[in-house]
Amino acid sequence: QVQLVESGGGLAQPGGSLRLSCAASGFTFSSYAMSWARQAPGKGLEWVSGIYSDGSDTYYADSVKGRFTISRDNAKNTLYLQMNSLNPEDTAMYYCKAAQTGRPVYWGQGTQVTVYS
Numbered sequence: 001q002v003q004l005v006e007s008g009g010g011l012a013q014p015g016g017s018l019r020l021s022c023a024a025s026g027f028t029f030s031s032y033a034m035s036w037a038r039q040a041p042g043k044g045l046e047w048v049s050g051i052y053s054d055g056s057d058t059y060y061a062d063s064v065k066g067r068f069t070i071s072r073d074n075a076k077n078t079l080y081l082q083m084n085s086l087n088p089e090d091t092a093m094y095y096c097k098a099a100q101t102g103r104p105v106y107w108g109q110g111t112q113v114t115v116y117s
Helices: none
Strands: 003-007 010-012 018-025 033-039 045-051 058-060 068-073 078-083 092-099 111-115
Touching (some): 003 092, 018 092, 033 068
Parallel strands (some): 010 111
16 A cells, blocks of 8 residues: 655754655655645645656745755655754644656655754
8 A cells, every 4th residue: 555654853953954754655656746745833734845756856945945955766765855954934744745647646644843942
């Protein structure tokens, strides 16, 4: 069955870094565009970053551009999000998402990131 399992969340101080991972199984990972989204307490879901199926192009929300880097390893069926220069506004549950035209969209269960000052 399809699984997306996020990990790497935790506590960080402002200015700190975290690296999130999303391990995929049960589908052809290399055929899917992947993205990260987040949901802060009391707020709606916010798209953060996306990457093409072959990793050839990446996209970022303005709020994270220059601080976050998305990448993927298709040999390991894993998506990453390197988060640098964290600030309290980055506190949220982070989710990975897999999408392919004409196919169901898959979501992980999320990993919590808390940036405290």
